[in-house]
Amino acid sequence: MVQKNTNGSTALVSESLITDQVNNSVLKLPIKVPKQRYRPTQSNIPDDKKARIALKKTVDKYVQKLKAVPPLDVEELRGHAKEILKLSNLDNKFEDYTAILVNNESWKDTLAKIPFDRRLLLLPKCLRIEEHCPAPFDEFGLLCKECGLCSIQDLSVEAERLGYAVLVAEGSAIVRQMIETGKIEAVVGVSCINVLEKSFPHMEAAAIPGMAIPLLQDDCVNTTVDLDWVWDLIHLTSEDKTYRLDLDLLKKDVKSWFSKESLIEIMGEAIDDTSRIAQEWLARDGKRWRPYITACTFMALQVDQNEMAFNTSSQLKKLAVAVECFHKASLIHDDIEDGDQKRYGTEALYVQVGLPIALNVGDYLLGEGYRLIADLECDSETKVKILRCAAEGHLTLSRGQGQELSWNREPETLTSLEVLDIFRKKTAPAFEVALRFGAYLGGASEEIHEILGKYSESLGIAYQIRDDLEDFDGERDSNDLEDLRPSLVLAIAYKRTPEGDEKELISSLYNGEISYQEVSKDIKKILYDQDIIQKAEELLEAYKEDAIRNLRFLSNPTLKGLLRRVVGKIFGEHFIEGYCSEFEARNAASSSVGTKAAVRSD
Secondary structure, three states, X not given: OEEEOOOOOEEEOOOOOEEEOOOXXXXXXXXXXXXXXOOOOOOOOOOOHHHHHHHHHHHHHHHHHXXXXXXXXXXXXXXXXXXXXXXXXXXXXXXXXXXXXXXXHHHHHHHHOOOHHXXXXXXXXXXXXXXXXXXXXXXXXXXXXXXXXXOHHHHHHHHHHHOOEEEEOOOHHHHHHHHHOOOOOEEEEEEOHHHHHHHHHHHHXXXXXXXXXXXXXXXXXXXXXXXXXXXXXXXXXXXXXXXXXXXXXHHHHHHHOOOHHHHHHHHOOOOOHHHHHHHHHHHOOOOOHHHHHHHHHHHHHHHHXXXXXXXXXXXXXXHHHHHHHHHHHHHHHHHHHHOOOEEOOEEOHHHHHOHHHHHHHHHHHHHHHXXXXXXXXXXXXXXXXXXXXXXXXXXXXXXXXXXXXXHHHOOOOOOHHHHHHHHHHHOHHHHHHXXXXXXXXXXXOHHHHHHHHHHHHHHHHHHHHHHXXXXXHOOOOOOOOOOOOOOHHHHXXXXXXXXXXXXXXXXXXXXXXXXXXXXXXXXXXXXXXXXHHHHHHHHXXXXXXXXHHOOOOOOOHHHHHHHHHHXXXXXXXXXXXXXXXXXXXXXXXXXHHHHHHHXXXX
């Protein structure tokens, strides 16, 4: 944040924290979380995460339709896997991987009903960063030192908080003993495909509910896994009445509310050019994240309180469209203020229809959003809360935009925290308004609203960091580096670059003395040499995780489960005997090669 001194000079607020003088909240950097570095998967697992997600969805639908009753023997699993691969037009080399997914889905409903404190979580020690891990071993496995280098700490701490028994080991006799005591009724975990294949007969014989996420490599050194799947598995519970909800179908449903016909039904017929242009703009492309999370929040609360099927009522649609009215109005005004020529891959509205008409349409959409709220069929107290929430969101967003516009008049270097504070004011309010709208309509408690505020702040900052990274990748219509707007990437670069010509170059770019187009190659070289993109990605992961951490004390399991999965949607992350040693021995000869490959991938 740039502040003017009494003599007219400028000074930067301390990098350690930023205080919002309006609401007296302090912006602090979130806890750093370990980020897996990409490693190619072994040959019998799809390397593309999108392909793995698509295959998992096909498996889920197949098993649900089949109504398979577990335990399934190995031959059954392989038979189903072959059929699924045929349906998916995928190579049969993925048969073992697919069979594991089939086994998981067949046990899903059974496992969901078992309390957390009756489950055992097994994690493999090969998830650690072997060359840096300080943890010793005893007869029960790895004794995690919680150094934060790998995901084992976070997974273990969260599972224990929920009530799990946790082992970081290959399993061995201790697992059987724990099950025989009757204290453990289900086993969930992470392991390589080879170990899981060996485990199937024992799981089938014992009829122990077991689900596992396969490691993506089996070389026993610095392995990786689909971490978001592990988190979802750990939190799986029947108390979350949304875990069977298809979020993609819900997103598709929300998008359908913005068709021309649906908007006429919700808003009424366009009666003049202004309302016609407004509805056409509203119907144009967009991710619809804000109305989507309004719908998610309301529906989670509704089904939890009323024990009924999800109901996308006319009131919810009206409120969701109001949220999008506010968002689309802000886009019109932002494009004008920032001078951006394009939106959604085509001309910005003010370029198409002229500046005066575009400004007027933006103002019209703001009014239309408030009109839709006023027309809600709900009690007056709820309506007042929604209106106040919208007004406060607009005030905060305008202050954030104003802070950026003021900086544009006299640009100078910014710290990372100063940029993040602008993100907090510019982007987080829209997410908070969307969440709270659904919460107010759904009758949420004050406890829920307090948590939603913290969750939305981290979610909004993460969303804007991703936008910054997409600017660098050239995936957006505008580019903050080219257009000289507060950029996290540039702020990190300025801090990390040593004194000298390169730092002077960044300072000149910040001060508007040179354009990005003139020095783009030099700037990109600095960003790569100083690992700037990696640092920004680490901050993105930290804020995503911080959003999820803020849900931990949410007492409503349905809302908690849904909002956990929403983060994945917006940004998109068994019983084991003693077989690991066998495969470690097999891989020992090539361990140095595996380690080198892992280091390169890091």
